[in-house]
Structure formats: structure tokens, C-alpha cells
Amino acid sequence: MRTSPVGTYLRFLRKKHGLSQRALAEILGAVSESQVSRHERSGSLPTIIAALSYQVVFEKPVSEIFPGLYHAVEISIEERLDERARRLGDSATDGPIREFIARRASRQANPEDSE
Amino acid sequence: MNKSVPTPSSPQIRPIEAKDFAFIRSLAAEFSTFTVPSEYLLWFLTRFHPDYCRVIEQSNGNVTAYFLAIPTSEPRNGIAIWQAAATKPDHAFALEYFAVYLRSLVERSGVKDVFFTMPADSASLRLIRSLAGHFAECEVVQLKSVPVGQGEYEFRLSIHLNQSESG
Numbered sequence: 502m503r504t505s506p507v508g509t510y511l512r513f514l515r516k517k518h519g520l521s522q523r524a525l526a527e528i529l530g531a532v533s534e535s536q537v538s539r540h541e542r543s544g545s546l547p548t549i550i551a552a553l554s555y556q557v558v559f560e561k562p563v564s565e566i567f568p569g570l571y572h573a574v575e576i577s578i579e580e581r582l583d584e585r586a587r588r589l590g591d592s593a594t595d596g597p598i599r600e601f602i603a604r605r606a607s608r609q610a611n612p613e614d615s616e
Numbered sequence: 617m618n619k620s621v622p623t624p625s626s627p628q629i630r631p632i633e634a635k636d637f638a639f640i641r642s643l644a645a646e647f648s649t650f651t652v653p654s655e656y657l658l659w660f661l662t663r664f665h666p667d668y669c670r671v672i673e674q675s676n677g678n679v680t681a682y683f684l685a686i687p688t689s690e691p692r693n694g695i696a697i698w699q700a701a702a703t704k705p706d707h708a709f710a711l712e713y714f715a716v717y718l719r720s721l722v723e724r725s726g727v728k729d730v731f732f733t734m735p736a737d738s739a740s741l742r743l744i745r746s747l748a749g750h751f752a753e754c755e756v757v758q759l760k761s762v763p764v765g766q767g768e769y770e771f772r773l774s775i776h777l778n779q780s781e782s783g
Binding site: 503504505507513543544568570575577 | 620621622624625627629630631672673705706708711712715716719720746751
């Protein structure tokens with residue numbers, strides 16, 4: 502095997518459902534065949550309408566359909582929160598952020614308490 | 617440190633070439649639990665196991681991730697992943713791309729088990745468990761600790777593809 506576009510879970514899902522890119526685009530309506538192709542090879546990010554359309558069609562949350570993107574966002578936010586927590590002071594904006602970080606940490610430590 | 621989420625750029629996955637060795641060695645050196653592979657070892661792996669060694673190259677030509685694995689003889693029909701790494705912030709994307717590649721490798725080679733080692737509390741393990749469920753509908757099983765330090769454990773994915781899923 503030589504150089505080839507990367508594969509993604511979206512492409513895997515479409516094939517698992519036996520759909521061509523054209524057929525999937527027809528079902529989605531708001532997404533063209535070429536856009537499906539670009540989303541499948543990480544050529545562009547889906548719009549919120551496209552992402553939700555994929556969720557409806559495949560009956561899976563967007564976070565599962567785009568696992569790499571979801572975890573990249575998750576890691577980015579967690580790192581930003583860690584950094585922000587280290588810089589917390591006494592300013593007016595720091596109070597709500599401090600409370601948010603504390604509530605989030607509590608939920609993560611005791612996930613059953615939040616259900 | 618760049619913490620932004622990467623913008624997709626139609627990355628490619630391709631075999632490792634000699635020009636990639638410096639990148640691989642440099643990236644491996646960033647991880648405390650990684651052994652930095654010598655150029656000879658990289659040549660050896662890519663010469664005799666080319667399908668098991670891949671890099672991710674962005675459309676601008678930058679290489680951002682690599683994957684080194686070998687087939688196993690005990691058990692037969694297995695793959696042992698030695699190293700998989702990516703530059704920040706491409707890490708999560710790279711794991712998804714490598715998972716797809718690994719699945720295609722499994723389909724072609726009839727592999728049943730995939731092995732890798734990492735710390736049990738690694739953040740990456742959560743994503744790997746998620747990807748294993750997505751692509752192979754299997755769980756990641758934690759095995760024994762690696763006896764040579766580094767605080768790593770051995771993990772196994774047992775893959776049993778339905779006939780209709782492969783090909």
C-alpha cells in the first residue's frame with residue numbers, strides 16, 4: 502500500500518450502512534457529495550447542520566461520529582482550564598470561573614452524583 | 617505551546633521513508649516512556665515490516681504522526697504496536713486515522729489480536745477504548761504490568777470481524 506488519504510470513522514460508518522457518498526448526500530440534503538468526501542478524509546470540518554444531520558442519519562452522537570475531532574476539542578479545553586486554574590486571582594471574572602472549575606472537578610470525581 | 621484544535625488539511629497516510637527517521641526520533645524523544653529508535657532499527661522495521669510502519673503527512677508536507685508495529689508469532693495472527701505518537705495538537709486525530717489503518721490491516725492479514733503497552737491511567741487510553749468499540753466492537757483488556765519498569769501495562773484487543781464487515 503502506498504500513500505492514501507487517511508480513513509475516518511465517518512467513512513467506516515457510511516460503508517457499514519452500505520451507502521455511497523452520493524446516496525448519503527441525497528439522504529442528508531444539506532450536505533453535497535463532495536462535502537461528504539471532504540469530511541471523510543479530514544479535508545474540512547462539517548458545519549453544525551452537517552454534523553447534526555450525520556447524527557440523525559447514523560443515530561449516533563456527533564462526538565462518536567467524529568472521535569478524533571471530539572477528543573481534540575476535549576483535550577484543548579481541559580488544557581485551557583488547567584492553565585486558567587493556575588492563573589486564578591481575585592478579579593471579577595475569576596469568581597465564576599473558579600466556581601465552574603470546582604463544580605466540574607466535583608462532577609468528574611463523583612460522576613454518579615450528577616445523574 | 618499551541619493548544620488550538622488543528623484544522624483539517626486532507627492528511628495522507630503513507631509508508632515510512634528514510635527522510636522520516638529524524639522526525640520519528642525527535643518525536644519519540646519527547647515521551648519519557650519511549651525508547652528513541654536508532655536509524656538502523658527504523659530501517660530494519662520499515663524494510664521487513666513495511667505494512668506495519670506508517671506516518672501521517674499533512675497537505676503542506678509536514679509529517680505529524682508515526683506508527684510502528686510488528687506481527688507477532690506468539691500468539692500467531694497478532695500485531696504488537698511498539699510506538700504510536702503524534703505532535704500536538706494532532707494526537708487525537710492521529711489515533712483515529714491509525715485505528716482505521718489498523719482495521720484495514722486486520723482485514724487484510726487475518727489478525728485476531730492487537731497488543732500495545734501504556735500507563736493504565738493514560739488519557740489516551742480512554743480514546744483508544746472508544747475507538748476499539750467503534751471500529752471493532754471489542755473491548756480493550758488490561759493484561760499484566762510490563763516487568764521492566766516505566767509503570768506500563770500490556771493491553772489486548774481481540775478482534776473478530778464478521779464476514780460481512782470485512783473486505
